[in-house]
Amino acid sequence: MSEEINQYIKSEYAAGFITDIESETLPPGLNEDVIRFISAKKGEPEWLLEWRLKAFEIFMEMEEPTWAHVHYPKINFQDISYYSSPKSMADKPQSLDEVDPELLRTYEKLGIPLHEQEVLAGVANVAMDVVFDSVSVATTFREKLSEAGVIFMPISEAVHKHPELVKKYLGSVVPQRDNYYAALNCAVFSDGSFVYIPKGVRCPMELSTYFRINEQNTGQFERTLIIADEGSHVSYLEGCTAPMRDENQLHAAVVELVALDNAEIKYSTVQNWYPGDENGKGGIYNFVTKRAVAHTNAKVSWTQVETGSAVTWKYPSCILKGDNSIGEFYSVALTNNFQQADTGTKMIHLGKNTKSTIISKGISAGKSQNAYRGLVRMNPSAEGARNFTQCDSLLIGDKCGAHTFPYIESKHPSAVIEHEATTSTVSDDQMFLCQQRGIDPEKAVSMIVNGFCKEVFKELPMEFAVEAGKLLEVSLEGSVG
């Protein structure tokens, strides 16, 4: 069977085209001047420049982490360009009509709706912020959102329009010193989305950011900050793609979520960065720090579908600070060919009666390596805290690997922690049953894998769930062997 499976895993990366557009790109190199340049380019206030420089200082003192179950050549941070912007963005367009048509065509090709009327005509009810290399190129539905008091804009703009919120919360969940890549992000972050949902408001539509890396030898270092004020509710989606290039490109993002008392944030990601070719050449290094803090009675839910990137290092986490707060993590991570993923979550229970749920589905095909790494920590203050973890691995073929690294620390005698784990394969018997019923081997694998992921897909917003299913099918092409 594995021969058959391999034959079908050879995938075409549909988002791999390059947009031919003139860009203003900083020459490769990382130093204080680069940071001053980025900060000046965005007209940032002095405090933010100082904050960036402090982060850079910290970064220079830190060592690259090596504990993850991934292997890649040492990154030379001097070879990367830290800022790239389409030239046409120099005079920032005031509306979509002024955006470079070539850019708009890029998003059309990717199936991302930027024209509001198109969105309205379709099924999706989604407001988009679109980040192209280092800048945000368009944010839709801002007026409709502002009627509800919702702020949704590029973070570079929020720095000017809502400095009090940015200053109060930036770095409050992921501080400069947090880790190596987070420190780098703090120093050189370019753009990203900023969301504020006022007290008691239920955001009237899904918010979404679409990230795309286009320019060669650039890194993308976006920073997303979402604040859900007391009793508010928001659902946020994030998607990512990049052209096919032979060189590896670095993506080191930071996402901070703040859910104040009784608030709820649902954060969904479909990550489809270019994974490299079938020989392991090229692809994105996806080194991302995502963390949420949940105050009293608040709830944060992370759902991720990770199919792209050459190397993934990512642990969307929850700090359950307030009593009765809830953290959830639903993850599908699929690796194929030479992809490597080390992903999972951290649930840090501080408040009383806090609850967390972790459902992780890892799928390995080709010669890939897929690791789940998760920490559940019950602090001495976390009376009555509970966790349930389910961690399942599915192997396709016999040349891939699945690894599980669960860390459990309980410092309160009343804590209840459950951990379940399974490892299975797409078996010859399952394939034979499907084929004997007339079903194509590719269709059979994708059906079996989709069935395996069902518990996670049902957490995704409807239109995303369909996308995710299709994406798995494409990513698995050639995995039947």
Added chain:
Amino acid sequence: MLSIKNLHAKVEEKDILKGLNIEIKPGEIHAIMGPNGAGKSTLGNVLSGREGYEVTDGEVIFDGKNILDMDTEERAREGLFLAFQYPVEIPGVSNLEFLKASVDAVRAHRGQDPLDSVSFLKLAREKCKAVNLDQNFLKRGVNEGFSGGEKKRNEIMQMMLLEPKLCILDETDSGLDIDALQVVAEGVNSQRDPNRSFIVVTHYQRLLDYIVPDYVHVLAGGKIVKSGGKELALELEEKGYGWIENGAA
């Protein structure tokens, strides 16, 4: 319908079938009996084109076509159906989704449009009823947590939906109590048709009380060593396989 001539096949370098011949006409039921290890299950797997089963000699003509060069799924779409002895579970994939994919694939091969979801659901419910399976089984994962009897009835339901030309029942009676056996047999009998043939592979005569064959063949040592009418099964039940095997040797 099916013509097997001098079929030789091996599994993992071991010769299992050693010159098997069978002719099956449309509408006939042929029972294949034999001791354990005679190659009974191998026959179903070889005819279905399962990977790992290598045909080393002979020919198999199904409905006028040489099927030995076809992929498993192609043979299935041509109308060859294998009811499994131990149906495997596919967790998370609903029975309904699986059945629809299967029926759509077979219909596409026949040049028919896929059925819309509503018509399909109606059809699937009908078939569930016919084999006495609760409709909830359509929502559950394929064979997931089904009892032995439920799995077998699920197989028969699939057969009814796909309307194959040739059905191979591989020890369908194993692990069934009498009640379940009757339900399964009724399902099979309801599918008897002048244009549909059956190969019933079984170790025991019991099943043949319910599914009455036109011919009975004894498979031993990789070939048919004796053929006869339905009364041969009774004789085997009485005397065991020893007398034939000894005679063959």
